[in-house]
Amino acid sequence: MSNKLPPPDGIRLLATIIYTHTDEAPMLATYSFLPIIQAYASTAGVELETRDISLAGRIIAHFPEHLTEDQRLPDDLNELGELAKTPEANIIKLPNISASVPQLKAAVAELQAQGYALPDYPDEPATAEEKEIRARYDRVKGSAVNPVLREGNSDRRAPASVKAYARQNPHSMGTWSPESKTDVATMGADDFRDNEQSVVVAADDTLTIRHVAEDGTTTVLKESLPVLAGEVVDGTVMRAAALDRFVAEQIARAKSEGVLFSLHLKATMMKVSDPIIFGRVVRAFLPEVFATYGEQLAAAGLDPNNGLAGILSGLDALEPEVRDGVRAAIDRGLAEGPELAMVDSDKGISNLHVPSDVIVDASMPAMIRSSGRMWAPDGEQADTLAVIPDSSYAGVYQTVIDDCRANGAYDPTTMGSVPNVGLMAQKAEEYGSHDKTFEIAETGTVQVVDAAGNVLLEHRVEPGDLWRGCQTKDVPIRDWVKLAVTRARETGSPAVFWLDAERAHDAKLIEKVKEYLPGHDTSGLQIEIMSPVEATRFSLERIRRGEDTISVTGNVLRDYLTDLFPILEVGTSAKMLSIVPLINGGGLFETGAGGSAPKHVQQLIEENHLRWDSLGEFLALTASFEHLATSTGNARAKVLADTLDKATATLLLEGRSPSRKVGELDNRGSHYYLARYWAQELAAQTDDAELAADFAEVARTLVEGEETINAELLGVQGSPVDIGGYYQPDDEKASAVMRPSATLNAALAQLG
Ligand SMILES: NC(=O)C1=CN([C@@H]2O[C@H](COP(=O)(O)OP(=O)(O)OC[C@H]3O[C@@H](n4cnc5c(N)ncnc54)[C@H](OP(=O)(O)O)[C@@H]3O)[C@@H](O)[C@H]2O)C=CC1
Numbered sequence: 001m002s003n004k005l006p007p008p009d010g011i012r013l014l015a016t017i018i019y020t021h022t023d024e025a026p027m028l029a030t031y032s033f034l035p036i037i038q039a040y041a042s043t044a045g046v047e048l049e050t051r052d053i054s055l056a057g058r059i060i061a062h063f064p065e066h067l068t069e070d071q072r073l074p075d076d077l078n079e080l081g082e083l084a085k086t087p088e089a090n091i092i093k094l095p096n097i098s099a100s101v102p103q104l105k106a107a108v109a110e111l112q113a114q115g116y117a118l119p120d121y122p123d124e125p126a127t128a129e130e131k132e133i134r135a136r137y138d139r140v141k142g143s144a145v146n147p148v149l150r151e152g153n154s155d156r157r158a159p160a161s162v163k164a165y166a167r168q169n170p171h172s173m174g175t176w177s178p179e180s181k182t183d184v185a186t187m188g189a190d191d192f193r194d195n196e197q198s199v200v201v202a203a204d205d206t207l208t209i210r211h212v213a214e215d216g217t218t219t220v221l222k223e224s225l226p227v228l229a230g231e232v233v234d235g236t237v238m239r240a241a242a243l244d245r246f247v248a249e250q251i252a253r254a255k256s257e258g259v260l261f262s263l264h265l266k267a268t269m270m271k272v273s274d275p276i277i278f279g280r281v282v283r284a285f286l287p288e289v290f291a292t293y294g295e296q297l298a299a300a301g302l303d304p305n306n307g308l309a310g311i312l313s314g315l316d317a318l319e320p321e322v323r324d325g326v327r328a329a330i331d332r333g334l335a336e337g338p339e340l341a342m343v344d345s346d347k348g349i350s351n352l353h354v355p356s357d358v359i360v361d362a363s364m365p366a367m368i369r370s371s372g373r374m375w376a377p378d379g380e381q382a383d384t385l386a387v388i389p390d391s392s393y394a395g396v397y398q399t400v401i402d403d404c405r406a407n408g409a410y411d412p413t414t415m416g417s418v419p420n421v422g423l424m425a426q427k428a429e430e431y432g433s434h435d436k437t438f439e440i441a442e443t444g445t446v447q448v449v450d451a452a453g454n455v456l457l458e459h460r461v462e463p464g465d466l467w468r469g470c471q472t473k474d475v476p477i478r479d480w481v482k483l484a485v486t487r488a489r490e491t492g493s494p495a496v497f498w499l500d501a502e503r504a505h506d507a508k509l510i511e512k513v514k515e516y517l518p519g520h521d522t523s524g525l526q527i528e529i530m531s532p533v534e535a536t537r538f539s540l541e542r543i544r545r546g547e548d549t550i551s552v553t554g555n556v557l558r559d560y561l562t563d564l565f566p567i568l569e570v571g572t573s574a575k576m577l578s579i580v581p582l583i584n585g586g587g588l589f590e591t592g593a594g595g596s597a598p599k600h601v602q603q604l605i606e607e608n609h610l611r612w613d614s615l616g617e618f619l620a621l622t623a624s625f626e627h628l629a630t631s632t633g634n635a636r637a638k639v640l641a642d643t644l645d646k647a648t649a650t651l652l653l654e655g656r657s658p659s660r661k662v663g664e665l666d667n668r669g670s671h672y673y674l675a676r677y678w679a680q681e682l683a684a685q686t687d688d689a690e691l692a693a694d695f696a697e698v699a700r701t702l703v704e705g706e707e708t709i710n711a712e713l714l715g716v717q718g719s720p721v722d723i724g725g726y727y728q729p730d731d732e733k734a735s736a737v738m739r740p741s742a743t744l745n746a747a748l749a750q751l752g
């Protein structure tokens with residue numbers, strides 16, 4: 001059909017949308033969905049190009065000199081980071097792995113087995129060369145992608161059609177008992193919140209972070225920290241001794257209350273601080289193991305920061321009596337302590353096995369949706385003590401739990417919505433702090449000093465303390481305030497700034513919000529500033545009345561709330577519209593607000609069923625076409641956007657989203673239905689007659705082929721498949737698995 005359908009005059013083949021190749025379930029879905037959108041977009045002269053920002057791709061890009069010419073890959077992430085700063089940017093960003101050390105090592109091992117001569121990840125880099133290799137891997141580790149691309153603030157919400165669908169087809173929601181023993185435990189003293197100091201710098205400057213030991217020896221921790229006038233700079237410290245005391249108390253408390261012990265951190269985004277906190281909890285949980293065998297474990301590079309699984313899998317390298325001693329001590333520790341919340345009770349994988357298995361943004365809402373329970377070692381669900389060491393945001397979850405205990409679970413058929421406007425641009429706040437976080441080696445002070453030598457921030461520190469600096473630039477703050485007002489105006493909903501006047505950083509932001517708000521027309525709008533706990537209460541009262549409340553938050557609460565409320569409201573954050581209006585005019589369209597669903601890949605490999613729901617991709621693509629239409633005047637892109645929007649609504653109403661069960665419609669089947677409804681909408685629209693005429697044929701083929709296509713798609717399910725790799729599957733194999741319908745493929749080939 002494309003032969004008959006050249007782009008009309010005035011549309012040049014210049015418009016490009018970048019579609020990201022990522023990891024796990026969304027990457028697999030891309031093998032099926034991208035050919036469809038490439039075919040449809042070509043009719044509007046729009047090209048969809050891919051860029052590889054997968055974990056495997058990023059590892060490969062960092063070690064060119066170790067690889068053969070044809071194994072090398074360009075640094076696509078770096079390219080996209082630059083593109084995101086230009087008005088031309090139109091990027092569709094799928095979720096990607098933010099790798100913990102165990103994930104990074106697994107990816108390296110897989111690539112090595114595929115013939116890539118990559119160096120091992122050095123656990124204890126000693127030589128200059130090892131330090132250099134480690135530094136490169138550390139750039140790939142953790143949340144290395146999102147902060148680079150997010151050159152704008154965040155606008156995440158459940159679209160009206162998704163909310164309406166959820167109200168009519170509510171997801172399961174566990175009931176809440178007033179007797180639930182589930183609670184949140186948080187430090188409250190000597191943590192990051194408590195020790196925070198904050199300044200607004202008056203003029204452009206270059207700061208230095210240094211450690212001054214008791215004998216006056218000065219060590220530069222960060223040589224050069226360029227800052228701009230109006231930037232908010234914070235420093236804070238979590239005290240190791242206080243943390244250890246707190247964790248020991250919570251272990252005893254969980255045991256005495258007969259509840260599970262669970263730990264909720266963000267070891268991926270907070271890739272320096274949170275693995276260390278994770279490691280301290282592992283130590284506290286298994287004190288005998290580390291008191292007796294700490295030195296041997298350290299010598300073997302078995303680091304509790306990487307979780308219990310890493311230690312268990314490395315035991316064979318130890319002397320037999322040490323190995324057996326450690327195993328026995330671990331078993332005793334697990335038996336004597338409170339029961340641990342489990343990630344997979346069948347396989348014995350606990351909350352403390354892998355630091356990236358339980359990630360606070362997704363884990364706390366999942367727990368709240370399941371009656372405040374997590375999985376116990378016996379495979380049953382049980383109440384839990386959810387340990388969130390830093391108290392900056394823990395109160396939000398405690399408030400939700402208290403509300404559920406008092407008033408019962410939320411009702412997805414009637415509850416309101418809490419969309420989010422998040423301050424995120426230019427590595428704002430905690431999520432940009434990796435290069436300014438230090439585990440302190442010696443007693444002394446950490447100082448942040450300006451170029452003139454003035455000490456702006458200063459903390460006393462002890463060995464083991466975690467000192468952390470954050471930056472928040474003024475331009476993003478102004479943009480965030482503006483976006484909040486825009487969204488309040490567009491929706492008529494109240495907008496609440498979740499800012500805690502008692503916290504040093506937030507106090508500075510409150511001053512700025514109060515300064516910038518009068519620059520906007522806020523007449524008739526309800527705009528409030530409340531502490532996170534007050535804002536939670538306010539939003540929950542409204543949610544129970546079916547009312548919507550915009551949350552306007554910093555970067556961490558943006559992350560937490562855009563899983564929390566969507567998971568309660570619509571069952572998953574995969575159904576969110578997630579737009580990042582880039583500060584320089586481009587558009588970044590994130591697909592949903594969740595992650596890359598490793599469990600879905602496991603199911604595909606075992607039984608060839610992919611339960612990943614691409615709704616987030618559909619929504620992002622619509623927004624991307626709309627942005628393209630506005631920014632380039634491409635009228636056909638607008639037609640594609642409008643028709644895709646309608647097709648997505650039909651897909652929801654007709655119940656063509658993927659099922660979780662093998663033998664039923666999966667991700668691939670939902671793509672077929674989307675393609676079909678989209679073609680039908682394109683054929684039916686009257687804005688572009690030529691497009692309508694040509695899509696009539698495609699629509700006919702797809703409607704008539706329904707039975708055959710479904711038979712082809714369902715026929716393959718039920719047995720294991722080989723995609724030739726987990727982190728870097730074989731392109732041909734993955735494509736063959738994800739495109740098993742010859743009839744659908746032929747229909748798309750018509751479009752070219
Ligand atoms: N934007 C990004 O790039 C993000 C990346 N991540 C990364 O993702 C990985 C996994 O993170 P995790 O915290 O487990 O969270 P995920 O959001 O990946 O998964 C949690 C669960 O949510 C459900 N889910 C999520 N997305 C979908 C979807 N599209 N369709 C259907 N169900 C969905 C699945 O439930 P079920 O199993 O019951 O079907 C899944 O197991 C990590 O490597 C993390 O670093 C995490 C968050 C954001």
Ligand SMILES: O=C(O)CCC(=O)C(=O)O
Nearest residue numbers: 098143146268269559593
């Ligand atoms: O980048 C990441 O690691 C996670 C991002 C995330 O969870 C979010 O933005 O909601």
Ligand SMILES: [Mg+2]
Nearest residue numbers: 361559563593
């Ligand atoms: Mg998140």
